Ligand code: GLA
């Protein structure tokens with residue numbers, strides 16, 4: 001069920017609006033503060049808050065003790081103020097009494113050490129004891145609040161896998177074996193899939209299989225891949241168990257959990273999670289650096305496509321500084337609104353922050369919030385209030401779908417996992433960065449692209465870019481070939497098409513799965529040492545990787561060759577014409593500037609043109625939802641939009657179309 005079919009979190013029938021709010025942690029404050037919170041929320045234009053995410057210890061102070069009175073009061077106050085609740089199941093962090101009574105719910109690390117309580121989310125995804133206690137809490141909450149008028153949605157757990165994705169406990173070992181039995185059926189099949197004749201790893205009994213705990217040498221890569229798949233699945237199973245309770249007790253209330261579509265977070269396959277939530281919700285925090293804005297846009301774009309182009313919920317971002325980077329920079333004037341509206345531009349129908357009121361105590365007291373330590377007389381609160389007004393004025397945007405772009409960038413979590421495993425030609429390869437670089441280059445050219453999961457319906461795009469599409473099972477190779485045969489244009493890069501779903505190399509020359517489609521053959525990889533670059537004859541520069549490319553098909557043209565380095569005089573970038581379609585290969589890392597030079601030659605045959613006038617290309621990002629165009633300033637300077645006026649630095653113009 002997508003959000004389009006179930007918009008119950010909007011709750012007010014007939015009144016489309018963009019939701020606005022934050023995580024609300026009233027248990028950190030005396031009750032006297034709560035009515036004032038609601039008053040200030042109303043002043044800021046808040047419409048929804050996520051409540052109870054870390055409230056388990058307050059809701060269930062002991063095994064047979066429950067205390068809902070405070071939450072009753074909070075929800076009643078919110079409702080009185082016309083504010084909806086995205087109510088947490090409160091299972092993100094178990095209370096000390098539970099971990100003391102049942103230490104067997106605690107996570108175990110790779111070395112076999114217990115991960116102790118003291119932080120948060122230290123539970124084993126596969127612990128039956130944890131599951132039982134968590135579901136009991138969910139039942140109590142759902143039963144009590146089923147009919148509460150503030151209840152708009154359920155927020156299961158919090159950021160699944162943020163801290164507890166990989167658990168190496170005995171519970172994990174048992175469930176991992178079950179999962180493997182289900183996947184492979186017999187040990188013969190598993191032994192083949194894992195290539196266990198390598199290093200004498202052949203299993204003769206399921207009980208011999210353990211999670212990939214700390215080992216003396218490199219661990220079997222197929223085991224690592226399956227353990228990653230399993231770890232993602234195990235958390236999803238926990239989510240589904242909580243959801244089953246909620247669906248039974250409150251069938252009309254949509255259920256979600258917050259994703260973390262961000263460069264540093266690769267553990268969860270959100271393409272798989274997207275099918276499990278009633279509406280997609282994401283958390284995003286800016287990664288400082290030259291591509292900070294582009295990465296925000298990339299994340300929002302991918303999230304919007306995980307949501308199938310339908311509206312989604314920005315569950316968390318920050319009003320200003322976070323507190324978990326080495327140096328935590330405050331946002332500059334205008335950035336709060338620009339960041340929020342960039343998410344809206346890519347389909348967010350809700351803009352929420354972590355958190356409402358900045359904590360006085362605890363590990364996140366220096367993390368910004370809607371209501372900072374300084375109080376309402378502050379630039380942050382004024383910016384928050386201004387954004388509330390702006391979102392209210394943009395109510396017509398609510399409910400509208402993203403307008404698809406001509407270009408797609410394929411995103412594949414399995415390729416991310418496998419391409420960055422150890423014992424590879426280089427450990428410097430960065431999957432997410434390569435995908436982001438293509439996205440940045442397209443932004444530089446003023447060309448819209450959709451970042452889409454590899455399992456989605458990308459055939460409708462004219463040009464499909466598949467950066468480091470490393471894992472290519474048979475069916476995917478067939479799909480890519482059929483796309484090109486039907487006139488589609490494909491571009492892929494170094495280290496793509498190398499292995500199958502078991503991380504077994506396709507033989508006969510690289511990139512085995514795509515060799516014929518690309519009309520090339522590579523016998524050896526040529527990764528580059530740090531600091532070494534190679535010049536191409538189109539005046540671009542490659543780093544990280546080169547290949548010894550042999551052109552094997554007369555229909556394959558060389559778009560650029562290497563001018564320097566070990567491959568000097570050989571092909572660097574190729575394109576094979578297939579009817580009216582084509583399949584291109586880029587054998588080095590060009591970074592955004594080089595890709596922006598190359599891209600026009602790939603876009604043109606695909607018939608893709610910029611939707612922006614030349615003077616705005618690169619300076620402005622264009623995103624389109626049904627009925628509105630969003631023009632986002634990518635520079636630190638004002639940009640003249642002509643008839644559409646002046647776009648201030650960090651400005652976002654929303655223009656009806
Ligand atoms: C995550 C968590 C929040 C909070 C923020 C801080 O998104 O879900 O509870 O810790 O990070 O940035």
Ligand code: GLA
Pocket residue numbers: none
């Ligand atoms: C050592 C080992 C071999 C192999 C090579 C790889 O020499 O004895 O089994 O692992 O390293 O370089």
